[in-house]
Amino acid sequence: MSKTRRTFLALSGGLPLAAAQRGAGMGGPALARLVRRSGEFKIEVGGRVYEPLAFRSFRASEKNIRQFYDAGVRLMSVLHTGMDCTLDVPYSQFGEIWTGPGQYNFENFDRQMDLFIKCAPEAHFNIMLQLDTRDWYLKAHPEYSNTFRNLVEMAGHEPWRKDAAQALQDIMRYVERKYGDHVFAYSLFCGSSTEWYTNSQSRRTDAAVRAHPIKEAAYRKVLGSPEATLPPLHELYQSAEGVLRHPERDAAALRYWRFHNEIIADAILYFAARAQEVIEHRKLLGVFYGYLNTLRGKRLLEEGHLGYEAVWKSPNLDMIFSPARYGEPRSFGGASGYLATVDSLALHGKLSFQEIDHTTYVAPTTVENGRRIPGSDSKLKDEFETRMVLRREFLLTRVKRTGLWWFDFFGGYYDSDPLRKEIANLVKVSRRLEDIDMRSVAQIAVFGDTQSMYYTSSLSRLSDDLLVNPPDVLARVGAPWDIYTFSDIANENIPWQQYRMVVFLNCLRIGNQQREFIEKRVAKNGRTLVWIWAPNFIQADQVSSDGISAVTGMRIARHDSVDGSVKLDASGARFGFSERLFPLFRIADESVTVLGRYAGSGIPALGYKRLAEHTSVYSAVPNLPADLYRELARQAGVHIYSSGTDPVYVNSRLIGVHMQSPQAPDLHLASGRKLQAEELFDGGLLEVRDGRLRIPHQPGAVKLYLLTGGELNG
Secondary structure: OOEEHHHHHHHOOOOOHHHHHOOOOOOOOOOEEEEEEOOEEEEEEOOEEEOOEEEEOOOOOHHHHHHHHHOOOOEEEEEEOOOEOOOOOEOOOOOOOEEEOOEEOHHHHHHHHHHHHHHOOOOEEEEEEEOOOOHHHHHHOOOOOOHHHHHHHHOOOHHHHHHHHHHHHHHHHHHHHHHHHHEEEEEEEOOEOOOOEOOOOOOOOOHHHOOOHHHHHHHHHHHOOOOOOOOOHHHHHOOOEOOEOOOOOOHHHHHHHHHHHHHHHHHHHHHHHHHHHHHOOOOEEEEEOOOOOOOOOOHHHHOOHHHHHHHHHOOOOOEEEEEOOOOHHHOOOOOOOOOOOHHHHHHOOOEEEEEEOOOOOOOOOEOOOOOEOOOHHHOOOOHHHHHHHHHHHHHHHHHHOOEEEEEOOOOOOOOOHHHHHHHHHHHHHHHHHOOOOOOOOOOEEEEEOOHHHHHEOOOOOHHHHHHHOHHHHHOOOOOOEEEEEHHHOOOOOOOHHHOOEEEEOOOOOOOHHHHHHHHHHHOOOOEEEEEEOOOOOEOOOOEOHHHHHHHHOOOEEEEOOOOOEEEEOOOOOEEEOOOOOOOEEEEOOOOOEEEEEEOOOOOEEEEEEEOOOEEEEEEOOOOOOHHHHHHHHHHHOOOOOOOOOOOEEEOOOEEEEEOOOOOOOEEEOOOOOOEEEEEOOOOOEEEEEOOEEEOOOOOOOEEEEEEEOOOOOO
16 A cells, blocks of 8 residues: 555654655764775674675565575665666566655555565665656656656756755655665666666657757856757857867867766756755765766766766765676676776765676576666676676775675576685675774876866767776776876875876876965976877867977877877887877977877877976877887886786775786785785785795686785885
C-alpha cells in the first residue's frame, strides 16, 4: 500500500515532523564521517573505522550480497528507485518508492533493506536515491522535460527542484528514523545513467541544445536579463578561430555553454544543501560527477560535467564517484585509470570512489528484455585475465589512496569460485595495509583545465587529443604522476617541493593570477614545464600567439598549414593530432633546441629552452608518446622506476606492476636504504639489492609489493 507523509509519520511511531527533521541530530542515528588515517581517507561509522571498499549491484540478491559480505566487505551501496535504466529495464527490481505528490511506497524500500540487513547484518549502507521526474510526475506536468533524458532543460527549474527535494527529504527522514544506525551515506542520482549527464543517449545533433521555454527561463535568470534568448544552433557550434572560439566573436556560444554545464552543477549543489538540512553532516553525501579525462568528442562540452569545480569545492559533499576508465584501459593489456583529475579531490577533502564495473569472463551479455549490456562484446577472456584486471584496479586505488566498490552490474559478474576467492583476497590485502602510512612520491604533476574547453569546438576531437589520451600514455612512462584541475594550481596543499616536471595538457586560457603564480612558484627550482599546442593563446578579448610566447618563454608563431603531425629528430617517431585542424603553431626562436619538426614541412614544432630558473618545453601538437615523456622526465631529474612498457604503480610504500611485456620487470627504486619487498597477492619476499627490485617474470601477472625496512624517497 502506498503511504503518504502523514501515514509514514504515524507508522514510524508518531514522530512529530520537527523531531523527524532532527533525525540525524543530537542523540540520533550513528555518526559517519571521513577521517584521515595512514595518509588516506577512511570511513568512520559509530566510532569504528572502515577501509573504503564497498559492494553495489542493480540486481542485489541474497547470493551476491552474501558473497561480498563473506569476503569481508562491510560497506554496501543500495539503489532505491523504480525507474528504468537506459536498457529499458528497472534499475532496481524492488519497485518504486516515490509514487505521487507526498506519497511513498516504503514497503518497497523496506523489502530491499530487509534483504541487505539479513544477508549483511554488520554492514553499513550508502542509500542511493534518484531525483529524476517519474512518469506520473510528467503526466501531471506535460510541459516539463524528462530529466533522465534532458536534464539541462529542467536543472534550473525551481518547481521541479522543490518537488524533488521534498521527496528526497521525506525519504531520508524515513531512512534515518528506521535505519539510521545502518546508514553511513546518501547519494544523489539524476540525469542519464544517474550520473548527472544530460542528453547522453540522444543521437540528434541538436538534442543537447534544443530550445525549450523552461531552459530559456533559467538562462534568462542566470544572465540577469529578462529579454535574453537562447542562441540559435549555428551560433552554438561556430568557432571563429578554426576549432577554437574567439572570446568576443563567439561570446554568445561561450555564455551558453557555461550556462549549460554550470546549471547542472548548481542543481547538484541545491540538492546537496537540501539533503544536509536532514542529515546535518552526520552522514556522508556523494554524487557521480566531473569526468574531465574520459568524455570524447562532443560529449565533454555537451553532457554537462564541466561545472564540476564548484561541486568538488562544496562543503556539503564528501564523496565523488566515477567508473574506472573505459575502453582499452580496462582490457587485459590496458593500464587502468581514473575518469577525473583525482588528485584535486583530495585537495578539497573529498573521497574518490572508483567503480569497478568491468565485464568479467562470467558476466551475462543481456538483461531480462534481451538488450545487450554495454561492454558485453569485450568481455575479459577467462578467469586469469579477470583476476589480474581486478588486481590491477585494486592496486591502482591502493597506490592512489582512493576508495573502490565492486559493481555486480546486473548480477552474475562475480559468480565463480575463483572470483569470490579473489575478492576475499583483495579485502585481506587491504586490511594488511590499513595501518601503514603511505604518500605520493610522484615527481610529475599534470594539469587539465575545464575553463579552456568552453573555447573548443565540440565538433572537433580536441577533448580526445588533449585530455582523454594522455593518461593512458603517462601510465607507461615508468614513473608515477599526480593529476590536478588547473584552477587548483595555487592550492596550498599541492606538494610543489616534490615535483620536477609539470605538464599542462590544455591550458588554452590562463588568467592573470594563474600566470603570476606559475611565474613566481612553478617556473622555479630547475623544474621542467611542458606546454602543449596553444597555452595562453586565448586572451580576455582576443587570441594571440604572443600569449603562447609569454608563458613558454620562446617565440611561437602561427603556422599556416594543415600538417598536424610531428616527426622526432632522434627516432623518427611521429605523433600529433588525430584530425586536420587549425590553428597550428611553430617554433620561431633560434635559441630553442629543436627535438621535432612538422613531418610535411620540416618546420620546428617541438623543442626546449633553458631559462633562468626552469626549462620550458613546447610541443605544437598533442599525443606525445610515452618514450618522449620519459626522456623529458629523465632530463628533468624525475626518478624513472622502469624503462619498460609495463604499467607500474608506485607510492612511498607500494610498488605494483602488470607484466605485459616479454621481459622481466627490473625496477630501480628511489631509496638508499636496505629494503625488502613483500608480495601481497600471492605471497613471497624479494630483496632490494643496490636499489633494484628484480621481479621474477610471470607473463600477464599483476603483483603488488609492500616495501619493508623503509620507504621510497620523493
